[in-house]
Amino acid sequence: xxxxRFRVNDWESxxxxxxxxxxxxxxxxxxxxxxxxxSYPLHRVKFLPPTRPTSFWAIGLNYAAHVAHQEVALDAxxxxxxxxxxxxxxxxxxxxxxxxxxxxxxxxxxxxxxxxELVIVIGKPARRVTPEEAPNFILGYTCGNDISGEGSWxxxxxxxxxxxxxxxxxxxxxxxxxxDPHRLEIATILxxxxxxxxxxxxxxxxxxxxVSGISQFxxxxxxxxxxxxxxxxxxxxxxxxxxxxxxxxIGTLRNPVVSEESxx
Amino acid sequence: xxxxRFRVNDWESxxxxxxxxxxxxxxxxxxxxxxxxxSYPLHRVKFLPPTRPTSFWAIGLNYAAHVAHQEVALDAxxxxxxxxxxxxxxxxxxxxxxxxxxxxxxxxxxxxxxxxELVIVIGKPARRVTPEEAPNFILGYTCGNDISGEGSWxxxxxxxxxxxxxxxxxxxxxxxxxxDPHRLEIATILxxxxxxxxxxxxxxxxxxxxVSGISQFxxxxxxxxxxxxxxxxxxxxxxxxxxxxxxxxIGTLRNPVVSEESxx
Numbered sequence: 429x430x431x432x433r434f435r436v437n438d439w440e441s442x443x444x445x446x447x448x449x450x451x452x453x454x455x456x457x458x459x460x461x462x463x464x465x466x467s468y469p470l471h472r473v474k475f476l477p478p479t480r481p482t483s484f485w486a487i488g489l490n491y492a493a494h495v496a497h498q499e500v501a502l503d504a505x506x507x508x509x510x511x512x513x514x515x516x517x518x519x520x521x522x523x524x525x526x527x528x529x530x531x532x533x534x535x536x537x538x539x540x541x542x543x544x545e546l547v548i549v550i551g552k553p554a555r556r557v558t559p560e561e562a563p564n565f566i567l568g569y570t571c572g573n574d575i576s577g578e579g580s581w582x583x584x585x586x587x588x589x590x591x592x593x594x595x596x597x598x599x600x601x602x603x604x605x606x607x608d609p610h611r612l613e614i615a616t617i618l619x620x621x622x623x624x625x626x627x628x629x630x631x632x633x634x635x636x637x638x639v640s641g642i643s644q645f646x647x648x649x650x651x652x653x654x655x656x657x658x659x660x661x662x663x664x665x666x667x668x669x670x671x672x673x674x675x676x677x678i679g680t681l682r683n684p685v686v687s688e689e690s691x692x
Numbered sequence: 693x694x695x696x697r698f699r700v701n702d703w704e705s706x707x708x709x710x711x712x713x714x715x716x717x718x719x720x721x722x723x724x725x726x727x728x729x730x731s732y733p734l735h736r737v738k739f740l741p742p743t744r745p746t747s748f749w750a751i752g753l754n755y756a757a758h759v760a761h762q763e764v765a766l767d768a769x770x771x772x773x774x775x776x777x778x779x780x781x782x783x784x785x786x787x788x789x790x791x792x793x794x795x796x797x798x799x800x801x802x803x804x805x806x807x808x809e810l811v812i813v814i815g816k817p818a819r820r821v822t823p824e825e826a827p828n829f830i831l832g833y834t835c836g837n838d839i840s841g842e843g844s845w846x847x848x849x850x851x852x853x854x855x856x857x858x859x860x861x862x863x864x865x866x867x868x869x870x871x872d873p874h875r876l877e878i879a880t881i882l883x884x885x886x887x888x889x890x891x892x893x894x895x896x897x898x899x900x901x902x903v904s905g906i907s908q909f910x911x912x913x914x915x916x917x918x919x920x921x922x923x924x925x926x927x928x929x930x931x932x933x934x935x936x937x938x939x940x941x942i943g944t945l946r947n948p949v950v951s952e953e954s955x956x
Contacts, residue, residue, distance in 0.1 A: 480746075482744075482785050482786055483784050483785055483786045510849055513847075515848065515849055515850065516850070516852055517782075517849070517850035517852055518781075518782035518783075518784050518850070518852065518856070519782075520747050520782045520910065521746050521747055521785075522746055522747045522910045522911060522912075522913065522916075523910065534909060536908075536909075555858070581909075583777075584779065585774060585779055585781075586779065586780070586781035586782070586850065586851075587850075588780055588781055588782065588906075588909070588910070589909045589910075592782070592909075592910060593909045593910060594819070594909065594910055594911050642852075644800075645798060645800075645845075645852070645853045645856075645857045645858065646784065646786045646787065646852070646853075646856060646857060646858055647786060647858050648786075649786065652786075
């Protein structure tokens, strides 16, 4: 089942996506709801980020292939040091954008890259749950792009600019509720050409370990989003690019890339 | 003017606090609203965290006296390294609690301390504003306690457990809109005895520089909260303690401290 948040005619709603139409949902996707008769063709609606989370989490360096890529691309010693143990961090909900929204490259950025990732969508409050219990607290999964930049801010001790600048958090286009999160492929497509493909079976901390791990200290809330890490290589983005994160079985998140200057 | 969010009879509302009563507000405190005739005595209502922020920010090591205290208490070289430059980070909105809510010491914590701080409450979307423009985007100020812990998690690269564990973010009791944020005293009171007092005039990055600085990269939204740093010494909390952050001109945020075990 595909659950989307969308806007049509300046009105926002949750909806159920079936084929090329989305039916309006009445009620809460985290509780009781009904699917109404009213529906719209997909090309008529603007997909919004599928939730408004209390917290937007990310798991760093969660695939061996990505660690190996970053060791070559960046400071190998730092990457090895940072890739030990379970390390969630806050990306910051202020940077979330939806499908088709532009990623804006800040004037101060020297190098901004994509990271196509699987995103966990929390469905119920989760506190001190075990990995075995974790699936009961997950509503579904969506696509995410953990946009990351280097620039004048690179000596920062936190990721607030590197990972959390405005528009650095594309998520969507919708939530797929019926999927095995550890048997998915993630393809990242730049300007129509596939640049990287990996399997979620390669996660160091899988989705259930991740939900369990965070919940030992912080209650996860309905709508909270967790980026689970890039599976492999990443690449620089330039103004005019179009980047897509395709997860067969879920959908494709597409975002154009623009310079801040071009936004006026 | 004091704006509060409160619950009474299982019903939540914003309200205007005057004397010993709170009057119900109809509309949004971030836009148009009216103050109704309905009011309740303060002792009848439960104060809730004054906003539900998109992002909950903190500024680390923002007073010379606090840096000096932490250099003695912790690793002096690390503190000196970390106290350079403007360094906001995400505390994580999942840990926010209100006035009178208990701070729960996690089982895994070895040492948890208080940090009484002034909190900025954003009123309007702020992007690339100057320090001179910043006051126009601030709704007001409240009290906060940047609860911080050390434990088995201390080697973490991010503060997700140290600063963001459940209940580590007391904020309240209400928002004061008419106050000069740089001429305030912050007193921290443990079990009825004042333990530390400092002036907000000692901030390295003042409130307007802070709002301007974050807004260069991340749009601040109405309701976003920014902890502006502890002015001086901090101290360990134990089960049974009551910690108060008193900012004359704003109010007093009071929280009891309990062990996780005692919560059952």
